[in-house]
Amino acid sequence: MSKPKILILGGGYGGIMSAVRLQKELGSDEAEITLVNKHNYHYQTTWLHENAAGTLHHDKTRIMIDNIIDMNKVNFVQDTVKEIKKDEKLVILDNQELTYDYLIIALGSDPETFGIQGLKENAFSIRSINSVRKIREHIDYSFARYNNEGQPDELITIVVGGAGFTGIEFVGELADRVPELCREYDIPREKVRIVNIEAAPTVLPGFDEELVEYAINNLERRGVEFLVSTPIKECNEDGVILANGEEIKAATIVWTGGVRGNHLVEEAGFETMRGRVKVDKDLRMPGFDYIFVAGDCALIIDEEANRPYPPTAQIAIQQAYTIGRNIKALMNGGKLEEFKPDIKGTVASLGKGEAIGKVGNKKLFGATASAMKKVIDNRYLFLLGGVPMVIKKGKLKLF
Amino acid sequence: MSKPKILILGGGYGGIMSAVRLQKELGSDEAEITLVNKHNYHYQTTWLHENAAGTLHHDKTRIMIDNIIDMNKVNFVQDTVKEIKKDEKLVILDNQELTYDYLIIALGSDPETFGIQGLKENAFSIRSINSVRKIREHIDYSFARYNNEGQPDELITIVVGGAGFTGIEFVGELADRVPELCREYDIPREKVRIVNIEAAPTVLPGFDEELVEYAINNLERRGVEFLVSTPIKECNEDGVILANGEEIKAATIVWTGGVRGNHLVEEAGFETMRGRVKVDKDLRMPGFDYIFVAGDCALIIDEEANRPYPPTAQIAIQQAYTIGRNIKALMNGGKLEEFKPDIKGTVASLGKGEAIGKVGNKKLFGATASAMKKVIDNRYLFLLGGVPMVIKKGKLKLF
Structure with a gap:
């Protein structure tokens, strides 16, 4: 009567949020949840360009994983994924091997260089x-x-x-x-x-x-x-x-010309397009009822526009909510829900106090757009760790 | 009836302090003083290792030249010395040529690599x-x-x-x-x-x-x-x-294995030992009554020990006082004084709050030596620009 094992690969937006949702959805007697990540910290990919430019320190962008997940409910393994053996329900890490009953692949992206030499x-x-x-x-x-x-x-x-x-x-x-x-x-x-x-x-x-x-x-x-x-x-x-x-x-x-899904996904033998899996509507890997895919590794089609949604943090976070509920449903024999992205808006920062964006049909410029960008960033921190996380890592102007 | 021209080459300890002393010793109608330096700032060579390690910002180590000298009394020329033409009383800079009646060579040092390959x-x-x-x-x-x-x-x-x-x-x-x-x-x-x-x-x-x-x-x-x-x-x-x-x-x-005098001095045809001129007792260049040498370019013999004094900031600063008075004496037909270093002590810092040193025959360790080091540093700033300079650039612990 061992508990089912849920294995999450990757601690980016999709992975860490899946861990947060699962520890909330499931009691600790219901499942054994394991999160594997290369580092002992999560980071906000959407802030990295600021760290690269030197306008924001990287410690603001990263959050220690034990500050996010409840280490009593989720096992954290700091290691690097080397191979997914899909037919053996096995994942090979640098230092150990892990088995699973449910797998969440959230391994992020690789740069896409389009064959440009050098x-x-x-x-x-x-x-x-x-x-x-x-x-x-x-x-x-x-x-x-x-x-x-x-x-x-x-x-x-x-x-x-x-x-x-x-x-x-x-x-x-x-x-x-x-x-x-x-x-x-x-x-x-x-x-x-x-x-x-x-x-x-x-x-x-x-x-x-x-x-x-x-x-x-x-x-x-x-x-x-x-x-x-x-x-x-x-x-x-x-x-x-x-x-x-x-x-x-x-x-x-x-x-910064483009990204593709993590190479490990195609190397595992899954069918991909530029490293991305065209997942089923419930975010499962086609043909694998117990494998979910989130974030940069998942390809979701915008049916209205008849093209893939760009893989954003916003979508990855929403996917984690669906995956959390769908794994619970699978375990309890319930009905799985379909994933529907709810695109709240898109804001691009242009530097300190400057941005452009669209929320619904409303266009935003300058300081307004910049303020909206901060709201979006802080909302993510709130989902991740409530008000204390916003205070700790948020872009707040208190005075 | 043009005023005699005093030309100072180099804005290190010896050069900048010579300018400070001359502007004090001489009225602005008595001489035309020109200071040539590569940069528009002076810096404290003895603090550079802290900037290199990253424990002190380089802006603390440098002082804008117009914050030290009175621009109404001293012409400042920001340029690089290329050649000293001793027989023509001419100095060639990158962008102009300057003549002089009195010359102070204070061009600092070059690294001495002792022929070590690469x-x-x-x-x-x-x-x-x-x-x-x-x-x-x-x-x-x-x-x-x-x-x-x-x-x-x-x-x-x-x-x-x-x-x-x-x-x-x-x-x-x-x-x-x-x-x-x-x-x-x-x-x-x-x-x-x-x-x-x-x-x-x-x-x-x-x-x-x-x-x-x-x-x-x-x-x-x-x-x-x-x-x-x-x-x-x-x-x-x-x-x-x-x-x-x-x-x-x-x-x-x-x-950090050693320094020699600036290569320009030997290239000018002066007799040197590892780039240093064994100056006369009044700090003049042997054979040149109107040329003085200060700092790293000057070799001073410690007659008691029968070896050269190490070229320190302390000695360079003291030389500037002598040179200031001796140029005044030369102009007024007075008697030139001999330079006698007054070695007050030597302190080597070992990092934050740690040092070793000797003041007279007293040995200093740890915090005491470290405090003495700061006293020495602040004293220099006081000589350079009085109390305001100590406040601006000093290593003070006010609280």
């Missing part, structure tokens, strides 16, 4: 606490070298590949950070270049045109250069080579 | 604001890379070449800084190595034995490793190779 080797990506503090320190170090090494332009040129959500939010933070770096290292601001390169004909493809125009004007005014309709052909140690043959020398290249 | 190319040195903020950021960046790049030991190994004054003070600061870096980048402290390598059979050669023992015990307890009687044979991109053939891999190598 990108993987020479560009940074905004994907973890480790990666973003490295970006921050790389930029600092490059600026510190500038006056020691004959002031070569490339040391203070930052190329950001991709003008999607992360790319735009990152250059917005850089526009705030660069003047501080210039003061710190005695460099004239006008010498520094922040170049945002996008293959599509516009920044923030698919976003409202008026909002996009606001964003471009705002960022250009603050010293960001945009190159749209400009695919990157190659990335090397010195910089990037564009499809038109032009070379931009840059010590710092950050790729 | 040292110049691969080791950092603690010599300017630019160089120390680069060291600080290089260490930060190396620590930030550690968890991204498979945790190779060399990224968190810091080799300090030379256990003289600067070397010992620097490893003392590193011992304070490393635990902070470990917290910042999630690295266990015991993985980090701080290795101080010295060719001589002891650290702080020539210093009191009891004090040296105190220093070694203190620093070893705080995680510094010492290798004495260990010459470095070679320095390369990966680390250092010792004379005994052993290799120590290290991402950061800082050379």
